[in-house]
Amino acid sequence: GAGVSQTPSNKVTEKGKYVELRCDPISGHTALYWYRQSLGQGPEFLIYFQGTGAADDSGLPNDRFFAVRPEGSVSTLKIQRTERGDSAVYLCASSFQGASTEAFFGQGTRLTVV
């Protein structure tokens, strides 16, 4: 497809479970971002990849959160031992050259931890 694809679109999981959220960026985009957003708030930065490496992971809230981008394309955000406070919409975006160019967002994954 032409846009950023995120799967699944919705995920309900039980507290304490492990989840993986997937992001397929636009082909050729070297920069990839993960954000999460709670109701009524702006996107909260989690991690930024340039190619395969995490250029900035300072937004990951704790060591339960981890993200990879092994081949510089698809990225997976992994959350261990989920907590109810992790419930949010997780947004992925990609751009051609980082923040100097426009970012294209996926539709997000709505994660609900019950």
Add this chain to the structure above:
Amino acid sequence: SQQGEEDPQALSIQEGENATMNCSYKTSINNLQWYRQNSGRGLVHLILIRSNEREKHSGRLRVTLDTSKKSSSLLITASRAADTASYFCATDATGRGSTLGRLYFGRGTQLTVWP
């Protein structure tokens, strides 16, 4: 803390009126972008203005940037009910402690346009 902050938090107007939203930021930037979001899902890019530009137009959108005041404004002229959405500014940041390439978002302005 967030780099950008939009003002007002909420704006309600009638169709045909102009809507103005403001964004303030804290550190030096290379560029500033405005995004729109419907129903809390994906954001859509509207316009990018670089730090050496003062004004930019795109259709009914007009963006200004004042780097001396560290502020930007987004003007939507002749608003329509379909413009109802949340609007966010996003900046890169070149100040100390920032990461080149990272995008910083504000909390957004919720615009409601009544028919």
